[in-house]
Amino acid sequence: MKLLVCISKTPDTEARIQLAADGKSLDTSGMKYIMNPYDEWYALVRALELVEAHGGTVTVVNVGPADNDQIIRKALAIGANDAVRIDAEPTSAWFVAHQIAAFAKDGGYDIIFCGKETIDYNGSEVPAMLAELLDLPFVAWASKLDMEGNTATIQRDIEGGVEIVKVQTPFVVSAAKGMAEQRIPNMRGIMMAKRKPLKVV
Numbered sequence: 032m033k034l035l036v037c038i039s040k041t042p043d044t045e046a047r048i049q050l051a052a053d054g055k056s057l058d059t060s061g062m063k064y065i066m067n068p069y070d071e072w073y074a075l076v077r078a079l080e081l082v083e084a085h086g087g088t089v090t091v092v093n094v095g096p097a098d099n100d101q102i103i104r105k106a107l108a109i110g111a112n113d114a115v116r117i118d119a120e121p122t123s124a125w126f127v128a129h130q131i132a133a134f135a136k137d138g139g140y141d142i143i144f145c146g147k148e149t150i151d152y153n154g155s156e157v158p159a160m161l162a163e164l165l166d167l168p169f170v171a172w173a174s175k176l177d178m179e180g181n182t183a184t185i186q187r188d189i190e191g192g193v194e195i196v197k198v199q200t201p202f203v204v205s206a207a208k209g210m211a212e213q214r215i216p217n218m219r220g221i222m223m224a225k226r227k228p229l230k231v232v
Contacts, residue, residue, distance in 0.1 A: 032087030032178075032200075034078045035140040037131055037161070038070040038106055039121070040099050041151045066102040069146025069206060071109070076211035078144050079110045081178055087141075088112045094121045094130045100229065107224035108216035114229045124152075128160035134232065136165060141200040142183070147172045147207040155205065162203035170196050174209035 042048065043063040051058040078089045091106040093099050094117045103114045117130045135143060143165075145158040155171070162169030174193075175186035185204065187194045216224070 032081060032085055032141045033139055034082060034087060034089045034142050034144065035135055035138065036070065036075045036078050036089060036091045036106070036111065036144045037146075037157065038075065038091050038093050038102065039067045039127075039146075039149055040064045040093070040095060040102050041067045041149050044150060064102070066105055067146050067149045069148060069150070071106070071146075072213040073206035073208065073210035074144035074146050075106055075109060075111065076214050077176060077206060078142070079214070080211060081142075081176075085178060090115065090138075090140075092117065092131055092134060094119055094127045096120065097231075103229055104224045105216060107227045107229070108220040109214050110220065111227075113227055116229065116231050118231050124154055124156035125160060128157045128164060131157070132161055132164035135161075141181075143167070143201070143203045145203070145205045147205040158203055158205040165203070168198050168202040170198060170202065170204045172207045173204050174207050176204060176206075176210060 043065045049058045082089050089111045091103060091111045091114045093103050099116060103116055107114055115134065117134060119130055121127045148155040159169055170185045172187055173185045174188045177184045181200045183198050185196045185198065187196065
């Protein structure tokens with residue numbers, strides 16, 4: 032399988048956030064950033080589990096400036112095979128979706144994973160936009176995903192119960208809590224991440 036995982040950078044919710052001197056914007060000078068947890072804990076880890084079970088590769092893609100490389104290297108340390116950073120300022124969800132779609136359209140990816148939302152804006156927009164731009168099926172807020180051949184059985188938690196969806200590859204899925212368990216990169220993974228390819232386009 033050839034899997035693509037979209038990752039984003041978000042402010043660390045445990046960091047102290049202060050207003051700038053103008054009182055209208057945030058002071059970002061001392062702000063700490065992390066990989067969006069829904070992208071890291073659920074989307075990335077489930078993609079890695081699928082490759083471990085069925086073979087294949089996991090590529091991570093991020094839209095942003097060079098200071099995003101830190102979170103990209105963490106994804107490589109957790110286990111992704113390679114990474115691509117699209118060197119552009121992520122001005123809106125629509126812009127980000129367009130950038131990823133342009134990169135992914137000829138990539139031949141079987142599954143494109145996203146987190147269900149980012150913890151800063153909680154928009155849940157990019158995955159659906161991405162699927163529409165690529166003309167692919169989309170399953171939102173998935174809490175479980177299993178593969179058999181080219182068919183995925185996906186569970187979504189809905190009000191009052193669960194919904195089971197079957198979909199053929201290729202497709203886009205947004206991962207929610209329950210999809211996987213967080214992985215902490217070990218020292219070997221951290222060292223290997225320094226040598227894994229990170230392409231800037």
